[in-house]
Amino acid sequence: MLTATTPTFPVHDIAPREGSACGSFLVVEDIDDRAAFRSPHRHAFTQLVIVEAGSGIHRIDFSPVPIRAGEVHLLAPGQVHEWCADPGLRCTAVMFSEDVLDSVGALPDRMRELLLLGAAPLAPSEAAADRLRRLVDALREAGSPGGARHLLAALLHECAEAVPQVDAPSARSPLTRAFLREVLRAPDASQTVSSCARALGVTTGYLAEQVAADTGTTPGRILRTAVAREAQRLLGGTALSAAQISHRLGFTEASYFSRFFRREVGCTPTEYRDLGLRGENPPRKDRHAS
Numbered sequence: 001m002l003t004a005t006t007p008t009f010p011v012h013d014i015a016p017r018e019g020s021a022c023g024s025f026l027v028v029e030d031i032d033d034r035a036a037f038r039s040p041h042r043h044a045f046t047q048l049v050i051v052e053a054g055s056g057i058h059r060i061d062f063s064p065v066p067i068r069a070g071e072v073h074l075l076a077p078g079q080v081h082e083w084c085a086d087p088g089l090r091c092t093a094v095m096f097s098e099d100v101l102d103s104v105g106a107l108p109d110r111m112r113e114l115l116l117l118g119a120a121p122l123a124p125s126e127a128a129a130d131r132l133r134r135l136v137d138a139l140r141e142a143g144s145p146g147g148a149r150h151l152l153a154a155l156l157h158e159c160a161e162a163v164p165q166v167d168a169p170s171a172r173s174p175l176t177r178a179f180l181r182e183v184l185r186a187p188d189a190s191q192t193v194s195s196c197a198r199a200l201g202v203t204t205g206y207l208a209e210q211v212a213a214d215t216g217t218t219p220g221r222i223l224r225t226a227v228a229r230e231a232q233r234l235l236g237g238t239a240l241s242a243a244q245i246s247h248r249l250g251f252t253e254a255s256y257f258s259r260f261f262r263r264e265v266g267c268t269p270t271e272y273r274d275l276g277l278r279g280e281n282p283p284r285k286d287r288h289a290s
Contacts, residue, residue: 054089076118
């Protein structure tokens with residue numbers, strides 16, 4: 001059963017079943033246009049959604065993703081999303097805490113990064129889509145927690161295979177993957193390329209060279225994008241003031257935050273929030289780390 005808690009932003013969580021360890025859970029549920037949440041919110045868990053039927057838009061981190069039958073949307077914890085679906089939406093959602101997979105063993109890097117970053121839309125082949133459905137059916141009927149964990153790992157493997165080759169995590173070096181994990185887990189304006197390089201035990205120049213080779217953009221650009229994306233999430237999904245968000249994201253002055261946001265997003269924080277309240281689309285910028 002879904003429960004909603006509201007610390008500083010709407011976070012939907014799942015009450016763990018009695019007897020589960022450390023809050024671990026794995027749930028398979030059906031979603032239709034009546035059950036889909038139509039206001040921006042984020043999850044404290046990973047949600048893998050297989051679209052069976054329907055049309056419309058699924059907004060993920062404020063970017064519109066078309067809803068198409070046969071595609072998969074994988075949402076990482078913390079991503080903000082809302083359903084803007086037409087009547088007839090029918091999806092299967094697999095919701096789980098990542099620690100469910102701990103006993104499976106070390107996951108391949110591409111699966112770990114998929115869980116960290118999310119991905120949507122994924123368009124598996126017809127054969128892969130059929131395998132996904134069979135795995136989900138088996139998950140529903142799993143007779144033991146151990147069996148369910150391995151079925152989930154197989155499901156994620158199929159999703160990782162469906163990631164477009166240009167975006168495949170395996171195409172990135174271990175250093176770039178470590179950098180992305182460092183940045184995306186806690187976006188902070190006080191982070192610099194130099195501080196990240198020190199934390200990772202490399203020179204600034206080497207980090208910049210490796211990240212650029214792997215992603216086509218600079219580590220500085222990724223740092224700024226991550227902070228801008230988190231600012232958009234907080235502006236769109238919380239009642240925090242711009243000054244509070246500025247402090248939360250590590251800016252020393254609210255005016256610095258406002259200038260940063262205008263440069264990165266195309267409008268001020270207040271304008272961005274007002275556009276969202278009126279249901280208008282905010283300006284769009286290139287994104288690399290969201």
